Amino acid sequence: MDFDTIILGAGAAGLMCAAHAGGRVLLVDHAKRPGEKIRISGGGRCNFTNTDTGPANFLSDNPHFCKSALARYTPWDFVSLVSEHGIAWHEKTLGQLFCDDSAKQIVAMLTGLCEAAGVRLALETSVERVDHGPEGFTVALTERGRPLSARAPNLVVATGGKSIPKMGATGLGYDIARQFGLAVTDTRPGLVPLTFPEGRFAGLSGLSLPARVTTGHAFDEALLFTHRGLSGPSILQASSYWREGEEIEVNLLPGAAPFDTLRAARPKVGRRSLVRSLDMLLPARLSDHLGEAWGLSGNLADQSDRALQALSDQLTAWRLTPSGSEGYRTAEVTLGGVATYGLDSKTMAAKSLPQLYFIGECVDVTGWLGGYNFQWAWASAMAAAGALRAGDTGAD
Ligand SMILES: Cc1cc2nc3c(=O)[nH]c(=O)nc-3n(C[C@H](O)[C@H](O)[C@H](O)COP(=O)(O)OP(=O)(O)OC[C@H]3O[C@@H](n4cnc5c(N)ncnc54)[C@H](O)[C@@H]3O)c2cc1C
Numbered sequence: 001m002d003f004d005t006i007i008l009g010a011g012a013a014g015l016m017c018a019a020h021a022g023g024r025v026l027l028v029d030h031a032k033r034p035g036e037k038i039r040i041s042g043g044g045r046c047n048f049t050n051t052d053t054g055p056a057n058f059l060s061d062n063p064h065f066c067k068s069a070l071a072r073y074t075p076w077d078f079v080s081l082v083s084e085h086g087i088a089w090h091e092k093t094l095g096q097l098f099c100d101d102s103a104k105q106i107v108a109m110l111t112g113l114c115e116a117a118g119v120r121l122a123l124e125t126s127v128e129r130v131d132h133g134p135e136g137f138t139v140a141l142t143e144r145g146r147p148l149s150a151r152a153p154n155l156v157v158a159t160g161g162k163s164i165p166k167m168g169a170t171g172l173g174y175d176i177a178r179q180f181g182l183a184v185t186d187t188r189p190g191l192v193p194l195t196f197p198e199g200r201f202a203g204l205s206g207l208s209l210p211a212r213v214t215t216g217h218a219f220d221e222a223l224l225f226t227h228r229g230l231s232g233p234s235i236l237q238a239s240s241y242w243r244e245g246e247e248i249e250v251n252l253l254p255g256a257a258p259f260d261t262l263r264a265a266r267p268k269v270g271r272r273s274l275v276r277s278l279d280m281l282l283p284a285r286l287s288d289h290l291g292e293a294w295g296l297s298g299n300l301a302d303q304s305d306r307a308l309q310a311l312s313d314q315l316t317a318w319r320l321t322p323s324g325s326e327g328y329r330t331a332e333v334t335l336g337g338v339a340t341y342g343l344d345s346k347t348m349a350a351k352s353l354p355q356l357y358f359i360g361e362c363v364d365v366t367g368w369l370g371g372y373n374f375q376w377a378w379a380s381a382m383a384a385a386g387a388l389r390a391g392d393t394g395a396d
Contacts, residue, residue, distance in 0.1 A: 003152040010034035013360025014158035016381035019113035021388040035107035046103030049075040050371035052095035065340035073382040085109045156357040161334025173362030183339035189331030190240040193231035194322035201225040212251035213238040250318040259312035270301025337364040347387035357384040
């Protein structure tokens with residue numbers, strides 16, 4: 001089978017690229033259905049972009065690499081596409097755009113565009129081997145048990161990261177990069193719940209409150225206590241900056257002045273226990289937990305200004321050392337990936353082999369929580385698609 005372009009991975013980036021690359025395109029995926037992560041994303045409503053997307057919302061060894069693609073395909077370009085297809089959307093918070101109805105609409109839009117472009121979609125198809133010679137790429141495939149050989153001058157790798165292996169994530173993209181001499185940076189789970197020794201927060205499981213979590217970067221979003229440890233958007237965000245063994249700092253009262261509140265209450269409700277006094281600031285279950293963890297005793301009236309200040313400092317800078325993270329099993333993304341210095345930032349093509357492209361999550365560009373990762377998938381896919389359409393080889 002001869003094509004102009006073979007794309008490996010029918011996820012967000014692969015579908016978007018296939019729909020816009022032009023020419024004869026073969027889109028390969030070992031999954032039963034395309035776009036599975038889109039389907040389950042954003043609680044089934046897909047947080048498909050973020051209107052505030054900028055390079056500062058991404059982690060990469062080279063923070064400049066994502067700039068060109070993000071500037072040339074903006075969140076508003078994707079919003080236009082979504083709106084043209086009659087998909088209703090809303091802003092939930094912080095520039096995050098979600099479908100009103102279902103993430104399946106985004107999958108249907110992308111598969112519809114691929115169909116209209118005449119893309120041959122090969123599902124339940126595994127990639128056995130990739131070779132490159134004077135005639136271009138030859139990819140040995142097994143389609144539903146049947147061996148198949150596909151050839152094309154261009155190959156796009158869009159196989160994502162290692163997150164959620166149960167959904168078909170593999171390290172194929174990294175293997176292909178290495179095969180063709182490209183470097184791959186260390187990979188680790190990102191946007192992932194942090195774990196603590198068993199039972200540490202068991203009594204608080206299910207409790208959620210606004211917090212500021214700092215691990216170099218500060219994130220003001222909800223914090224959720226779970227049976228295994230800490231989760232919620234603030235923790236997921238912070239996890240991408242956290243390294244094993246490091247502390248995280250939790251401000252349980254961002255924007256509040258607990259010292260002032262407690263001192264002002266002292267003359268009025270001084271006979272209240274210190275632990276119950278915390279109920280003015282926090283859910284009672286958390287007051288109890290902190291009372292035990294920090295050994296709080298006595299009544300509010302017994303506390304000096306200094307003691308109240310120390311307590312206030314603990315509440316706004318609670319230092320905790322996670323024992324680990326939940327890992328790739330639940331991580332929303334994979335940090336690290338194909339090293340960007342081997343790729344052309346305008347086309348996503350390998351500098352050493354310009355007919356080979358890497359797009360989406362397999363590249364060492366990882367977004368914050370909030371629609372940034374899909375925006376990178378769309379933008380990097382469009383960068384490659386533009387080069388493929390133009391027959392531009394991406395060479396420097
Ligand atoms: C639960 C969850 C919720 C998320 N919610 C959001 C959200 O709301 N907003 C947001 O911006 N981001 C979200 N993300 C992140 C987002 O889904 C990814 O960043 C994005 O899907 C990456 O796109 P991709 O095309 O690079 O990779 P993927 O979408 O992961 O696609 C990769 C494709 O390659 C295929 N593949 C892998 N290995 C092989 C192989 N060996 N052979 C053949 N095919 C292979 C896979 O089956 C898959 O279809 C979420 C992630 C998860 C896990």
